[in-house]
Amino acid sequence: MMKVLGGLKKGLVFVVSAPAGTGKTTLVQMLCKEFDCVVESVSFTTRKPRPNEREGKDYHFISAAEFEKKIKEGEFLEHAKVFNHYYGTSLLFVEREQARGKHVVLVIDTQGAMKLMGGFPATFIFISPPSMKELKKRLMARRSETEEAMEERLSWAEKEMSLAPRYDYHIINEDLKVAYEVLRSILIAVEHKNH
Ligand code: 5GP
Numbered sequence: 001m002m003k004v005l006g007g008l009k010k011g012l013v014f015v016v017s018a019p020a021g022t023g024k025t026t027l028v029q030m031l032c033k034e035f036d037c038v039v040e041s042v043s044f045t046t047r048k049p050r051p052n053e054r055e056g057k058d059y060h061f062i063s064a065a066e067f068e069k070k071i072k073e074g075e076f077l078e079h080a081k082v083f084n085h086y087y088g089t090s091l092l093f094v095e096r097e098q099a100r101g102k103h104v105v106l107v108i109d110t111q112g113a114m115k116l117m118g119g120f121p122a123t124f125i126f127i128s129p130p131s132m133k134e135l136k137k138r139l140m141a142r143r144s145e146t147e148e149a150m151e152e153r154l155s156w157a158e159k160e161m162s163l164a165p166r167y168d169y170h171i172i173n174e175d176l177k178v179a180y181e182v183l184r185s186i187l188i189a190v191e192h193k194n195h
Contacts, residue, residue, distance in 0.1 A: 004188050006037030011098040012190060013120070014105045017113045018127035019157030021138040023173045027127065028105050030180050031187065038187070039097050041106045044070065047085035060090075077120070080111040083152065087112070103187065110160045117166065123190050125183070126167035130174040132158065 018024035031038045044060045046067050055061055062070075067086045071079060079088030089106055097104045106112075106122075116122055129135040135157060139150055164170050169186050173179040 003035075003037075005035050005103070005184075005191055006101070008191060009101055011037065011100070011102040011104060013094065013098065013122035014103060014187065014190075015113050015116055015122045015124045016105055016107050016127060017110050017125075017160065017163075017167070018107075018173075019129065019135060019160050020153050021135050021142065021157075022127050022129045023138075023176060023179065024107055024127050026176065027173070027180055027183055028107055031105065031184060034184065035103075035187075037102055039102045039104055041089055041093055041097075041104050043106075043108070044076075044088045044090060045085055047083075047087075077106075078108065078112040078115045080109055080115075082109050082111070083149075083156070103191070110163045113167070114163070123169070123186070124167040125169045125171065125186060126164040127171045127173055127179070127183075128161055128164055130172055 016024055016028060028040050032040055042056065042058070042060060044062055044067060046062060046064045049055065049059070049061050053059065064086065067079075067088065070076060070088065075091060076088040077091040077094055079086060081087075087109070089108060089112065094104050094106070106116075113124055117124060129138065132154070136150075136154060139153060171179050171182050171186075
């Protein structure tokens with residue numbers, strides 16, 4: 001059967017950045033669920049797993065020493081320190097999935113995205129909350145942060161949001177259904193672009 005997405009021999013890379021609490025995880029999960037040809041990159045991190053997270057599915061959880069070794073050995077497509085922990089994208093994972101014809105979505109912070117904008121071929125998408133007020137409300141509803149951690153996340157979110165104009169696309173997630181429609185349309189359009 002003909003499909004709207006998944007027609008390339010080699011998959012493309014989509015970089016998604018969004019402050020915590022913007023619904024990026026949900027949006028990317030919806031994409032992977034709808035399209036077999038879309039996979040989310042599994043990053044390495046030195047932060048501790050949260051109760052609902054699983055090794056190898058959400059992240060590969062490793063020590064700082066192991067992470068630094070991987071940096072030295074050139075295993076990361078990009079890496080950055082976010083809230084005092086290392087996060088990095090596995091070059092091998094991305095290349096292997098692309099070679100299988102999968103579009104790879106990297107959900108990474110603005111520092112990592114800026115590095116890739118320097119020359120890596122990808123489509124850059126920024127997702128923001130409708131307002132800072134709404135973001136604060138969403139983070140509070142989550143209750144996974146201490147007051148101090150939340151303040152830190154909010155001020156970092158403001159900084160990240162100021163970089164949105166540098167991305168190829170900017171989606172404001174006011175309504176999940178609408179935001180998803182825009183996101184899937186971007187992937188469909190980019191796959192059909194003449195490169
Ligand atoms: P969290 O700890 O909430 O899962 O992620 C914190 C931040 O790190 C988020 O902005 C997330 O997108 C970002 N992040 C996750 N994996 C990577 C990665 O491999 N590289 C970079 N640069 N950022 C990442």
